Amino acid sequence: MEAKPAEVVKYLMINMGVMATVTQSVDAETAVVVAEAFGKKVVRGALPDDDGVAAAGVANMGNAIDEDPEESLLPRPPVVTIMGHVDHGKTTLLDAIRSAKVASGEAGGITQSIGAYQVTTASGQEVTFIDTPGHAAFSEMRARGANATDVVVLVVAADDGVKEQTKECIATAKLASVPIVVAINKMDKPGADPARVLNELMNYQLLSTEFGGDVEVGKVSAKNKDGLDDLLDKILLQAEVLELKANPNRAAQGVVIEAGMKQGLGTVATTLIQRGTLKIGDIFVAGASWGKVRLLMNHTGARITEAGPSTPVQVVGFDGVPGAGDVFTVVDKEETARTITDSRRKLLRENQAAQMQGDLKGNVEAILSGMLEDGAKEKMELPIVLRADGPGSAEALASSLRELVSEDEYFKVTCKVLTAGVGEVTKSDIAIAGVSNAYVVCFNVAANHQAVEDARRGDIEIGYYNVVYDVLDQVQERLDRIRSPTPDGVYIGRAQVKVIFSIGKVGNIAGSEVLDGEVRRGSNVRIMRMGRVVHEGALKVLKNVKADVEAMVAGTECGIQVSDFEDFQEGDFIECYIDE
Known part of the structure; x- marks a missing residue:
């Protein structure tokens, strides 16, 4: 507005009662009032983010903005996500299908990230597979896999049945409204029981076609490569029902499956192209990152010049690391990309600042409530x-x-x-x-x-x-060690103080019951009271009635005296440790 910042702040404080700093954001209505007060004409607009991208010049940003004409749509390969419980053979099954060693390269034999691969069946049809982790920690990543897919292949081990992550995968696929094809794996194992698996799946509204339902089920052995053609036929049958099509003759749009840093290349993002064709030199936006395509690599690492619908491709050229699940969109010029990402980054910073303030408020409230609550x-x-x-x-x-x-x-x-x-x-x-x-x-x-x-x-x-x-x-x-730190030595037992005896010059003796293990004279001890360590020392005297003893075991009562400590209270715990 060609006005000094101090003048604007002064107007906000005096005329509008807004205690703002120079760097603080204000709402649009306040901005309009202030600008008009300074004699400026205001034209209301919108920031070019996901809902206003088209106005900023982004080419074809999602179905909410534009739809491809029916005559421009051509058949595309199905995108299939492999899901299931950990160690049920998902990656081994994919490995068998595409005849390449993938599982052997995974730490611990489990998939730690999402991989995208494209295979060609015996009939010449292409299928894109997304392999998602089965461990519980990667629920969010599995959810992203389902949301980028046409068909979910649910892998269930014939000798193990439906497990916790299997249930999560079913829920994820249903939430994304994606059809499910079941692959009962490990049919080669002696304990294989496919009937049990089918019965368990019925509890989750997955009824196989052989029982009169609509869920295709393939029985396979990834290890022996048995039943793979039948499973692929069922996948392609499901894809045929969906009539999958996309327009390849337009600017590319897709979704980031996974991203990371690679030495010599910078940020590399595995991206699934959903419509359009991505080419070398295209300018793109993905979340709060933008860039220009410098290099494209297919799932084998070979360099390619373009990638069409349903093609997984590794993209090099980002200015930052995008988030998994971010929408990837080609835009018309660099200026547009910068404008969009600048607005998104600003919004991200504001959200993070608001979250930090909320966390701080929550921490203060938690401290205050802890002070007020009895026994917190x-x-x-x-x-x-x-x-x-x-x-x-x-x-x-x-x-x-x-x-x-x-x-x-x-x-x-x-x-x-x-x-x-x-x-x-x-x-x-x-x-x-x-x-x-x-x-x-x-x-x-x-x-x-x-x-x-x-x-x-x-x-x-x-x-x-x-x-x-x-x-x-x-x-x-x-976390366990922080809650219950261990002094030098090996834990051997614990006793609880029931009564305190004061014996003249001897001092206080803790009449105690041994709760577990044993307490031993000469051992290191730690005295716990209300979850706090009140003393650490040595067990100096251990008595059974009036006799000195070396040790007392769980279930017995004894008298305990600790070096340099007499301030026992009923309910104290005495934990004992000995040197290794």
């Missing part, structure tokens, strides 16, 4: 700095870590993920960890040399993992 648990947090090989992995792991908890009657310990980023650990990550005394978790990534040196100097621990089970299990162990 003391809450502690384990700070974590998380770095992963892709945004999908980072997001899913962060979500799972936040759900971990260790609690007892007095204490509750949870995880607080300070940052969850993509790529190697850097100096800034170590700086954050140093300030907050955080544990650094690296999932399929490493720390650079400078970060390692800083971590050593600051005594900051870095954990390297390539299997999600290990991350969750070891962080859970840390």
Whole structure:
């Protein structure tokens, strides 16, 4: 408006009662009033984000903005998502179908991210497969797989039946309104019982065609490559019913399946093209990132010049790392891409600031409520700095870590993920960890040399993992140790103080009942009261009635005296440890 910032702030405060700073955002109505007060004419518009992209010059941004004419639509390959419980053979089945070793390259034999591949059947028809992880930590990633697919293949082990993640996959597919084809795998195993699997699936409204339902079921052995042609026929039959078509002669649009950093290439995003054709040199927008296509690679890593509908392709040329599930859209010019991403990044920053304020308010309220509530648990947090090989992995792991908890009657310990980023650990990550005394978790990534040196100097621990089970299990162990720290030695038993005896010059003796294990004279002890450690020392005297004894076992009563401590209270716990 060619006005000094101080004048605008002054007008807001005095005339409108808005206590604003120079960098603060105001709503549109307030902005109009202020601008008109300064003699400016205001024309109301809209930021060019997902709902106003067309006005900003984005070519064909979703069905909500434009529809392809019926005559421009051509048949396209079906996109099939492989889902199922962990270790039921999803990747091995896909491996058998496309005759390439994929499962052998997965840490722990399980898929940690989403992979997209395209195969050609014996009849010459192309099918695009998306392989999603089966572990519970990757529910969000499985959901993205279903939302980008035409058909879901639900893999169930014939010797194991329907499991927890199987149920999640069924719910995910139904939520996305995607038809399901069931693949009963591991038919070669001695304990295979397909009838049991079919009966269990009926509990989730999946009735096979042989029972009069509409769900196609294929019985396969991925290991022996039996029944694969029959399964592919059932998939293609389902795809034929859907009459899948797309317009290849237009600007490309798709969805980011997974993204990460690769040495020498920068950000590489596996993208599923849903309509149009993506070409080298195209300018695109994906979430809050934009770029120009510098390189296209197919699922085998070979370079290609273009990718049509239902084609999974690795795109190089992003200015940042997009999120898994972000809409990928080709735009007409660089200026448009910058405008869109700038507005999205601004909105993202505002949302993050609002969330931080909300978290701060929630923390203050939690502290105050804890002060007011009688007998409230003391809450502690384990700070974590998380770095992963892709945004999908980072997001899913962060979500799972936040759900971990260790609690007892007095204490509750949870995880607080300070940052969850993509790529190697850097100096800034170590700086954050140093300030907050955080544990650094690296999932399929490493720390650079400078970060390692800083971590050593600051005594900051870095954990390297390539299997999600290990991350969750070891962080859970840390939470348990925070809640109940162990002094030097090995835990051997615990007693509870029932009554206190005061014996002249001897001092106070704790009349106690041994609850588990044994208590032993000379052992290290820790005295716990209301979840707090009130003393650590040595068990000096142990008596059974009046006789001195070496040890007392669970279920017995004894008298305990601890070195340099007499302030026993009824209900105290005495935990005993011995040197290894």
